[in-house]
Amino acid sequence: MTKDNEEENFMQRPTTRREFLKKSFEGAAGAAVSFSILNLFTDSAEAKGFELADGIVIVDPVKCTGCRRCETNCTAFNDGKAHPYISRIKVGQNYNFGKSGPTINYQNGNGHLGDFTIIGETCRQCESPRCINACPMDAIHVDEKTGARVINKDKCVGCGRCAVACPYDVPTVDPETEKSTKCTLCEGEPACAAGCPTGAIRYIAWEDVEHVLIERENLIENN
Amino acid sequence: MPQYKGWAGKILRVNLSSGSISTEKTAKYKDYIGGMGIGYRIMWNEVPENTDPFDEENKIIFAAGPLTGTGAPCTARTNITSLLPANPQNLIGDSHMGGHFSPEMKYAGYDAIVIEGKAPRPVWLKIEDGNVSLEDATKLWGQGIFDTTANVAGMMGKEAQVAAIGQAGENQVNLSTIMTSGNHSAGGHGGIMGSKNLKAIGIIGTQSVEYASDKKEWIELNEFVMSIIGANNQHVVPSTPQPWAEFHDSSSRWTAQEGLYWGAADEEVETGICPPEDTNKIGYRTMKAIKDLGAISEDYTVRMGGCQSCPIRCHSSVEVPELEKYGVSRYVSNTCMGFWNHYYVNQNAESEMDNFLNKTLGAQLADDYGLWFNYGQLGRDLKYAYDNGILKEVLPAEEYNDIPWDLYEKGDPQFLVDLYKRIAYQEGEISHLGDGAAQLAKRWNFGEDYWNDQTNSLWSPLGYPVHHANESNGQVGSLINLIFNRDPMCHSHQNFIGSGLPIKLQKEIASEIWGSEDAIDVPANYTPMNLAKARFAKWSLVRNVLHDSMTVCNWMFPLATSPLKERNYRGDTTLEAQYFSKATGMNVSEEELDEMGRRILTLHRAMTVKQMGEVDMRNEHDQIVDWVFDMDPDKEPFDPGTIKMDRDDMEKAKTMLYQELGWDPKTGAPTAETLDELGMQDVKRELANKNLLPYQA
Numbered sequence: 001m002t003k004d005n006e007e008e009n010f011m012q013r014p015t016t017r018r019e020f021l022k023k024s025f026e027g028a029a030g031a032a033v034s035f036s037i038l039n040l041f042t043d044s045a046e047a048k049g050f051e052l053a054d055g056i057v058i059v060d061p062v063k064c065t066g067c068r069r070c071e072t073n074c075t076a077f078n079d080g081k082a083h084p085y086i087s088r089i090k091v092g093q094n095y096n097f098g099k100s101g102p103t104i105n106y107q108n109g110n111g112h113l114g115d116f117t118i119i120g121e122t123c124r125q126c127e128s129p130r131c132i133n134a135c136p137m138d139a140i141h142v143d144e145k146t147g148a149r150v151i152n153k154d155k156c157v158g159c160g161r162c163a164v165a166c167p168y169d170v171p172t173v174d175p176e177t178e179k180s181t182k183c184t185l186c187e188g189e190p191a192c193a194a195g196c197p198t199g200a201i202r203y204i205a206w207e208d209v210e211h212v213l214i215e216r217e218n219l220i221e222n223n
Numbered sequence: 224m225p226q227y228k229g230w231a232g233k234i235l236r237v238n239l240s241s242g243s244i245s246t247e248k249t250a251k252y253k254d255y256i257g258g259m260g261i262g263y264r265i266m267w268n269e270v271p272e273n274t275d276p277f278d279e280e281n282k283i284i285f286a287a288g289p290l291t292g293t294g295a296p297c298t299a300r301t302n303i304t305s306l307l308p309a310n311p312q313n314l315i316g317d318s319h320m321g322g323h324f325s326p327e328m329k330y331a332g333y334d335a336i337v338i339e340g341k342a343p344r345p346v347w348l349k350i351e352d353g354n355v356s357l358e359d360a361t362k363l364w365g366q367g368i369f370d371t372t373a374n375v376a377g378m379m380g381k382e383a384q385v386a387a388i389g390q391a392g393e394n395q396v397n398l399s400t401i402m403t404s405g406n407h408s409a410g411g412h413g414g415i416m417g418s419k420n421l422k423a424i425g426i427i428g429t430q431s432v433e434y435a436s437d438k439k440e441w442i443e444l445n446e447f448v449m450s451i452i453g454a455n456n457q458h459v460v461p462s463t464p465q466p467w468a469e470f471h472d473s474s475s476r477w478t479a480q481e482g483l484y485w486g487a488a489d490e491e492v493e494t495g496i497c498p499p500e501d502t503n504k505i506g507y508r509t510m511k512a513i514k515d516l517g518a519i520s521e522d523y524t525v526r527m528g529g530c531q532s533c534p535i536r537c538h539s540s541v542e543v544p545e546l547e548k549y550g551v552s553r554y555v556s557n558t559c560m561g562f563w564n565h566y567y568v569n570q571n572a573e574s575e576m577d578n579f580l581n582k583t584l585g586a587q588l589a590d591d592y593g594l595w596f597n598y599g600q601l602g603r604d605l606k607y608a609y610d611n612g613i614l615k616e617v618l619p620a621e622e623y624n625d626i627p628w629d630l631y632e633k634g635d636p637q638f639l640v641d642l643y644k645r646i647a648y649q650e651g652e653i654s655h656l657g658d659g660a661a662q663l664a665k666r667w668n669f670g671e672d673y674w675n676d677q678t679n680s681l682w683s684p685l686g687y688p689v690h691h692a693n694e695s696n697g698q699v700g701s702l703i704n705l706i707f708n709r710d711p712m713c714h715s716h717q718n719f720i721g722s723g724l725p726i727k728l729q730k731e732i733a734s735e736i737w738g739s740e741d742a743i744d745v746p747a748n749y750t751p752m753n754l755a756k757a758r759f760a761k762w763s764l765v766r767n768v769l770h771d772s773m774t775v776c777n778w779m780f781p782l783a784t785s786p787l788k789e790r791n792y793r794g795d796t797t798l799e800a801q802y803f804s805k806a807t808g809m810n811v812s813e814e815e816l817d818e819m820g821r822r823i824l825t826l827h828r829a830m831t832v833k834q835m836g837e838v839d840m841r842n843e844h845d846q847i848v849d850w851v852f853d854m855d856p857d858k859e860p861f862d863p864g865t866i867k868m869d870r871d872d873m874e875k876a877k878t879m880l881y882q883e884l885g886w887d888p889k890t891g892a893p894t895a896e897t898l899d900e901l902g903m904q905d906v907k908r909e910l911a912n913k914n915l916l917p918y919q920a
Contacts, residue, residue, distance in 0.1 A: 062490045065506055065528050065536045068323070072294025072532065075431070076445070080438035082294045083431035084330065092531075093382040095323065096404060101381030102373035107552040113369060113405045115554055116525045116540040117489075175429055191442075195449070197506035197534035219489050 052127060053147035055205045057089065057183065057190050058212055059120030061110075061219050063200035066095050066118040070192035070201055077191035078184060079174070086172045088183035089192045089201070091120040093169075099220075110220065119220055120201070122192075123170040123183030124209075125149055131182065134165035140182075148185035156180050228435040229289030229806035230257065235333045235355060237348060239419050240279060240340030244355050249334045253809075254902060257288030259317050259771035260823040261335050262304025263830060266315055267906065272834045276306035276313050277395055277418035279341040285328065285386070285424070286336075288773035289807050292329030292432035296448050297776040299530035301325035301386070301403070305415045307709055308397040309597060309659030311686055314708035315830050317771060318409035320386070320401065321530035325774065327384035330428025342420035347375060347387075350426045360422040364393060367591035368402045369552075375425040387423035388413045389593030391647040396657040398595040398646075406538060406556040406586070407530070410595035411709060435808030444801060449502045451785035451794055453477060453722070455509040455537040456714060456778055459786040459794075460723035467498035469788055472723035476537075477786075478510040485510075486522040487542045499786040505534040512539035515562045516582055519575050528556055535779055543583050549640055557586040560599055564589065565639060567602025572634025580636040588639055592647035598710045600660050600688045603679050605642075608667060614653070617667045622651045661686030677850040682710070684846050691717040693851055693866045697749040698876040699742075701868060702760040703767075705845040705877070706824075708831060714777045715763035720746075722784045724792055732784060736796060737762065748863045752872050757879035762817075764884075768827065769799060769820035821884060822901040825893050829906050832892050832915050840891035841877055887917035894918075 059070075071087035084092050096102075098110025099119055110117040129149050132140045139155035140162060142148070151162075151171075158178035162171040171182040183190075185203070193201040204212050230253070233246045249257075255264045262284040274280045283305040290298040301324050307316035328336065331352050338348075345360035358378075363371050371387040384403065391399035392413030399413030416422070434441050453459035454477035461468050462475040479494035497504040511527060512520040516539065523543050527536030540556040547553050565585020572578045589596070596602065608614045609631070615623060626645075630638035644650070646657040655666055660681065664673055674681055680688045682704050692704035695717050703713050720743060722729065730740035733755070742755035770777040782794035800813040811819070828840070837843045851868050852860075860869035878888045885897035895916050898907035910916050 060490075062488050062526070063492060065526055067506070067529060067533055067536065068531050069294065069296075069534060073442075073445075076294060076438055076442050079431075080441075081431040081433045082292055084326075085429040085431075092323065095382075096384075097373070097376060097381045102377045106373045107369070107554065112528065112540075112556070113372060115542070116528070116556070176431060195445075196503055197449075197536070199503035 050127065050129065050132070050142050050149070051147055052206050053125035053142075053149070053185065054188065055203055056125045056209055057122045057185070057193060057201060057203050058209070058216060059089065059091070059122060060200045060202070061117050061119050061216060063198045064091065064118040064120055065198055065200070066091060066112060067197060068092055068095070069195050069197060070120070073191040073195040077186055078181070083174070083176075086174045086181045088170060088181060089120055089122050090169065091118060094119040094121070117220065121168050121170065123149075124168060125183070125185070130165035130167065131162035131171050134161040136161060139180075143184065146185040146188050148183060150184045151180050151182055153177075153179045227253070227289075227807045227809055228433040229293065229808075231329050231332050231334045231430075231432065233333055234261070234335045234337060235350070236337045236339065237355070237357070238339045239342040239346065239357070239421060242357060244357075246333075254819070255823055255826070256769070256772040256819060257291075257334055258286045258300070258302035258774040259304060259768055260288075260826075261286045261772075262302060262317065263315070263823065263826045265337060266304060267826060267830050267833075270306070272836065274306065276308040276415060279419075281306050281415060281418075283338045283412060283415045283419070284335055285325070285338075286774075287325035287329055287334060288775075290773045290775055290802055292326040293434050293806050294532055295445065295775075295802050295806070296452065297530070297533045297535065297779045298774060299323060299326050299532050300771070300774040300776055301328075301409065302771045302774055303401060303409050303412050305412050307411050308395070308414050309411055309595075309662070309686065310708050311659070311661035311665075312835060314685075314834050315827070316411060316708045317712070318401065318411040319712055319771065320403055320407040320409035321533075321776070322404035322407035323384045323531040324386050324403040324407075324426070326531045327426040327428045329432050330430050331426050332428065332430050336424065338416075338419060338421060341418065345420045345422055347423040347425065348421065349379060350424065351379070352427070352429055360420075363422045365390065368593050369405065369591050371423050372405070375423050379425045380427055383425045383427050385423055385425045387593075388416045389591055389647065391593040391595075391657065392417040393422070394647065394649045396594070396646065396649060396654075397659045397662065398597055398601060398657045400593045400595045402590060402593055406561065406590055408561070408590060408593070408595070410597070413593045413595065434806045436805035441805060444805060447795075448782070448798065449505065449534060450499070451782055451787060451790070452505065452534065452779070453508070453784070453786050455511060455535050456721055457718040457780075457782055457784060457794070458721060458723050459784050459792065465496055465498075467496070470723065470725060474721070475723040476511065476514060477508045477723070478513060479504070479508045483510055483513070484521060485524045485526050487525045492526070502534075506536045509535055509537055511537050511558055512541060515539060515559060516541065516579055517575055519579050525554075530776070533776065533779070537778070541583060543580070545580060546584055546587060549584050549636065551584065551587040551591075555583045555587050557590070560596065561586050561590070564596035564599050564602060567596070567599045568605060568642065569631070569634045569636065569638055570602065570606060571632055572636075577634055577636060581634065581639065584636045585639050585643075588643045592643055594643060594647055594657070597660060597686075598688050598690055600680070601656055603688075604660055604663055605656055607669065607673055607679055613667055613669070618652045622653065626653060659686050660688075675849040675853070677854050681848050682851075684848065685709075693868050696720050696743055696756070696759070697866065697868065698752050698873065699756050699760045699763065701847065701851070701873060702876055702880045703763055705847070706764060706828070711767070712771075712777065713763060713767040715766045715781060716759065718779070718781070719743075719783050724784060728792055732793060733759070736783060747866050749861050749866070751861060751869075752876040752879060754879065757876070757883045760880050761883040764824055765817050765820035766799070768823045769816065772820070772823055773799065773803065775799065775802075818901070822903065824884065825886070825897060825901055826903065826906065828886065828891075829893050829898070829903070829910060832910065833913065836913070836915070838890050838892045838915055838917055841874075841889070845877055845891055847873065890917050892917045
């Protein structure tokens with residue numbers, strides 16, 4: 001196979017199905033977000049801020065071994081079923097090839113077919129959450145106990161605008177309930193962290209979030 | 224299967240000849256659970272005996288069971304059933320892989336994928352939930368597995384899980400693999416995909432797998448398993464003294480300890496002290512690299528890895544910059560024989576570094592070409608043929624002189640680069656090393672000494688080696704090594720006797736499960752056959768096929784022991800039944816589920832009888848090569864210090880196992896009564912029509 005062919009094949013669709021759908025939606029809605037201007041870390045939209053959550057869940061890309069118990073533990077606790085596609089912590093989508101998907105140089109990129117770095121994505125419980133600002137139904141509110149930004153299933157109509165708005169691809173419309181899902185912090189004891197066999201998932205207090213995220217980004221950048 | 228959960232409910236059928244894609248309900252196979260059970264039921268029903276493995280009429284079934292995808296620990300196995308090209312009679316068999324493939328298949332809505340026919344040109348199968356299509360694979364044909372996987376994911380989306388063959392499978396090498404996620408290989412059926420012009424299967428699933436029980440019960444059961452699980456192979460004591468541990472055993476795979484690191488991780492990661500109650504450290508318990516790759520590997524270890532849903536991380540992911548000079552990636556991941564196979568090919572290496580490079584380079588090359596090594600046998604076959612001057616006789620001089628034997632003599636890793644390419648591309652006479660041991664022995668006219676020399680490690684005239692046989696509790700391991708049509712992928716017994724617990728405790732637990740402490744012997748200090756051993760062998764086999772049907776990893780389950788002193792080290796053998804009941808909503812007891820396992824094992828036996836056209840399994844199938852009985856000439860069987868077996872005792876052992884399974888004690892074939900009892904009247908009728916029931920002839 002020639003190099004040109006390889007490039008053609010590799011780059012046809014380097015994103016997940018959810019990201020693909022999201023980008024289609026963006027185009028249709030004419031509401032594309034310029035990702036380059038987003039802060040690397042917890043994102044802030046222009047609009048109103050909310051009371052901070054107690055903390056956020058973060059996955060250590062060095063300790064994560066990609067067993068994905070977190071995904072089924074998440075949906076067992078929150079949904080009573082096994083459903084990684086809607087898990088609020090997303091490891092599977094980056095498992096084989098990292099965030100960028102398979103590139104020409106995949107053997108040295110992130111992921112299990114690369115340098116073994118597994119990048120789990122989690123909700124940042126943003127100060128001014130794009131998901132809340134995007135929701136036309138006012139269906140995302142701040143949980144009284146944990147401060148998590150949570151979806152009110154009675155109000156949610158499954159339009160998917162929160163999924164489109166989130167720069168971390170966390171909210172996901174459950175195709176079986178047609179309601180969106182996002183991290184609830186599990187009433188203060190996140191099931192993903194509790195069940196992680198390598199302690200790679202931590203529920204981190206807000207004041208420590210920034211330096212942990214910077215460390216994480218450095219580890220990913222370095223790979 | 225609307226009334227039951229766990230199962231996805233549908234089976235996907237793809238006919239490559241006609242291009243037709245259809246689904247059918249899983250419900251009709253529910254008595255056979257899933258995985259292996261579905262595979263055998265479809266092969267029995269649909270593939271006539273005397274079919275050649277590479278014929279269009281052969282089928283290949285990728286199947287999982289009701290537990291896969293649920294998130295129950297250790298449930299990501301994929302069971303693949305088809306005829307076995309490397310078996311000299313092409314008898315049916317399974318190959319198995321871990322990874323993330325079968326959970327994704329379940330999330331896409333399928334319990335199994337049945338591949339039929341032969342595509343007119345290379346294709347790959349694309350599955351996105353209900354959208355299934357055959358895609359042109361012309362550009363993929365000829366690529367290795369790693370690039371194929373990346374290309375398919377590039378076309379589908381990065382989250383796709385892919386199973387693919389390499390050049391070995393394309394070229395219909397008998398000893399070839401199907402591989403998923405970089406290093407999870409199923410040995411023996413790569414050539415079947417190749418013969419069908421099917422290069423890869425890519426899956427994206429966005430649906431759920433539901434369980435019948437309420438979530439509280441489900442989560443509690445998972446948490447209970449996390450509390451009694453051990454290390455890899457359910458080793459429940461650490462390998463070195465630990466502050467929390469009453470016992471230790473140097474052979475345990477619970478190797479975590481202070482001062483032992485994932486030495487090539489980007490941050491300091493110490494395996495450290497991992498007491499059983501700290502379930503957030505389960506994944507550190509098994510630092511497998513030092514077991515497979517030696518102490519040298521610690522500094523190269525990036526992390527451990529493994530399958531979806533499994534807290535036990537038994538695969539070693541190592542970064543070896545030195546590999547780049549051989550033209551492969553520095554990042555290698557594998558476990559056990561995935562590394563050791565290459566030690567057996569290149570046995571002359573002397574330095575620890577060369578052995579390390581042979582194992583890691585060999586893994587990288589073999590996983591890309593998709594080569595299988597028949598549980599290490601390929602390397603021993605090469606050594607036998609070389610040492611006995613056979614290669615000089617059978618290889619044309621030009622070919623012989625073209626092979627860098629000087630590198631082989633030194634155990635230089637570069638030799639693998641040369642040899643594996645020849646086998647994968649079927650270049651020259653040497654490539655027949657990939658035919659399988661029995662076919663090779665015939666082609667190259669190996670003498671009786673080949674079969675009967677203990678160092679060659681052969682077990683069966685069917686051409687497979689010892690895999691936890693007479694060295695594993697004497698008659699019990701020996702019996703387990705007789706029943707299948709390849710090396711037994713059975714660890715039920717091995718996990719139990721390898722737990723690391725003192726023999727006194729093992730005997731107590733054995734007594735509770737199999738009725739007598741006599742079920743197990745002190746290693747290499749064997750006693751004659753007895754009923755408890757027959758029960759132990761039956762239990763091991765039945766649980767093995769249950770696991771391959773549910774699908775659960777038999778390298779961890781059954782959890783008959785635990786690391787918990789407060790439980791007096793007892794595990795829980797009811798877990799499979801609890802999981803099956805809670806997942807499906809079909810409430811079964813431990814005994815009832817074991818009977819379902821016996822049904823599947825009996826179908827395997829019936830299929831073997833049908834394919835061989837032979838009732839007398841005892842003498843025509845369940846055979847053991849002579850060294851097992853003739854080794855250690857200065858010792859008698861049952862003397863301390865030998866694993867030598869006794870011929871008469873072994874025949875008695877077969878009789879007792881056959882009886883336990885409800886098979887004819889004389890021939891070892893399923894009886895009409897047993898087939899009725901197991902609800903397999905159609906199998907009985909077909910065997911009766913072919914004069915293949917015991918007492919008929």
